[in-house]
Amino acid sequence: MVTVTEKYEVIVVGGGAAGLSAALVLGRARRHTLVVDAGEPRNAPAAHMQGYLSRDGMAPAEFLAVGREEIARYGVELVRDRAVDAARDAGGEFDVTLAGGRTVHARQLVVATGLKDELPAVAGVAERYGRDVLHCPYCHGWEVRDQAFGVLAGTPMSVHQALMVSQWSKDVTLFLHTVAEEELSADDLRRLAAAGVAVVPGEVAALVVEDDRLTGVRLADGTAYHREVLFVAPRAVPQNGLLDRLGAELRETPFGAYPVIDERGLTTVPGLWAAGNASGFAEQVVNAASRGYRAGAAINGELLFADLDAAGQV
Ligand SMILES: Cc1cc2nc3c(=O)[nH]c(=O)nc-3n(C[C@H](O)[C@H](O)[C@H](O)COP(=O)(O)OP(=O)(O)OC[C@H]3O[C@@H](n4cnc5c(N)ncnc54)[C@H](O)[C@@H]3O)c2cc1C
Missing domain, CATH: 3.50.50.60 (FAD/NAD(P)-binding domain)
Structure with a gap:
């Protein structure tokens, strides 16, 4: 009642x-x-x-x-x-x-x-979301234009995100993270190459943050890449x-x-x-x-x- x-x-x-x-x-x-x-x-x-x-x-x-x-x-x-x-x-x-x-x-x-x-479970992502960890180039792309972009892949659809953000910077690296290289199609690879997007296989373990700014991403094997902005796909x-x-x-x-x-x-x-x-x-x-x-x-x-x-x- x-x-x-x-x-x-x-x-x-x-x-x-x-x-x-x-x-x-x-x-x-x-x-x-x-x-x-x-x-x-x-x-x-x-x-x-x-x-x-x-x-x-x-x-x-x-x-x-x-x-x-x-x-x-x-x-x-x-x-x-x-x-x-x-x-x-x-x-x-x-x-x-x-x-x-x-x-x-x-x-x-x-x-x-x-x-x-729901954000990817990579150390540092949640803390920096909306600042230099971003999801939407229409919301933030202009503000970070021409910086060193990373894109954290979650699925093969992240290729689309990497291609989109290349409209805002010519320095884009797609970190394959949980996606195997074989999952990318020939069309994906051709378009990534045409857009000048670098592709890095291997799991991303953590973000590198200095003076409260994103400065890079570190892979599980310890290799670090300088990046100023990371796009993710929640x-x-x-x-x-x-x-x-x-x-x-x-x-x-x-x-x-x-x-x-x-x-x-x-x-x-x-x-x-x-x-x-x-x-x-x-x-x-x-x-x-x-x-x-x-x-x-x-x-x-x-x-x-x-x-x-x-x-x-x-
Ligand atoms: C980091 C970030 C940046 C963004 N930047 C931009 C931008 O620059 N420009 C842009 O156009 N879009 C931006 N967006 C997208 C934008 O957030 C959404 O388009 C917008 O919030 C949608 O409005 P809404 O009213 O549908 O939902 P919301 O704004 O999410 O509002 C929903 C409200 O409902 C309340 N609510 C939910 N469940 C219940 C319940 N059961 N009872 C009572 N209340 C409830 C919530 O608490 C919230 O207050 C951004 C998104 C993110 C994540």
């Missing part, structure tokens, strides 16, 4: 770019909206957010703080908590249980919980637990399981929406915000027409 303490028209789980953007539209549309946010956005390790038109270089924490101020202007409530469970009631509405003990209710639910990056772990529990259809991708959604973000469960990295691996901040906006606007329309139909006016 669920005891619901508060009722909203919409609950948004996740207060990153996607969730706040959905909440902003909903608040401005005068929808009684709650954002539940655990406060651990994906880009927290980075000092700067790049590539968001008009916000290029802004600190991620500042970006979100401004977003929280904006939604508050329109009466949207935000609670720092974690949604640990959700269920649909007999009427198809949602009860969301928070770690803090509250259960909140809404007619529509947006899941904007993002994804987690394993993406989409935060899809609530979607799964509510019965949304998930599709497997090489980057984890994401919900099947329509162009507005509606999942296969009526009233259940997904936006941002919870809905797709490739969403950068601007795309996540855009996805949230679309979902928010679509939800407002759904609620309006449901109420008009129920009132018998249409």
Whole structure:
């Protein structure tokens, strides 16, 4: 038996770019909206957010703080908590249980919980992630351009990453690490050679760090290579637990399981929406915000027409 303490028209789980953007539209549309946010956005390790038109270089924490101020202007409530469970009631509405003990209710639910990056288990990588250990050239490539790049292979797909980052530096070394040389195709080798990417077999044991800067990588056999930046390929772990529990259809991708959604973000469960990295691996901040906006606007329309139909006016 669920005891619901508060009722909203919409609950948004996740207060990153996607969730706040959905909440902003909903608040401005005068929808009684709650954002539940655990406060651990994906880009927290980075000092700067790049590539968001008009916000290029802004600190991620500042970006979100401004977003929280904006939604508050329109009466949207935000609670720092974690949604640990959700269920649909007999009427198809949602009860969301928070770690803090509250259960909140809404007619529509947006899941904007993002994804987690599981880093390769090489000594030093986690400590330097977002500084000189990077994953995304669009996020950081310009800032480290022309430096000595390493790419830590995790799968043969790391060849693609090595080729991509060669757009930002002509000094790129691909460390094969856990990938055997034989796993690279003839096309891989031809493209790596054309891009001038050096290929080094052997497991990487640790990063070399001096004066709080990456200066190289050391292989298990003790050989050290001078490098100033290391690109890695974290394993993406989409935060899809609530979607799964509510019965949304998930599709497997090489980057984890994401919900099947329509162009507005509606999942296969009526009233259940997904936006941002919870809905797709490739969403950068601007795309996540855009996805949230679309979902928010679509939800407002759904609620309006449901109420008009129920009132018998249409
Ligand atoms: C190191 C790094 C640097 C990056 N740099 C850039 C960049 O420069 N430019 C760019 O465009 N992109 C960048 N990105 C990508 C960017 O982080 C994502 O595009 C963006 O965070 C996606 O926004 P989101 O709202 O979907 O998810 P997030 O920003 O991750 O927000 C999700 C929120 O939901 C909360 N949450 C999760 N589960 C729950 C739950 N059960 N209950 C309550 N709250 C929950 C989380 O705590 C978090 O606050 C970077 C990523 C990384 C890892």
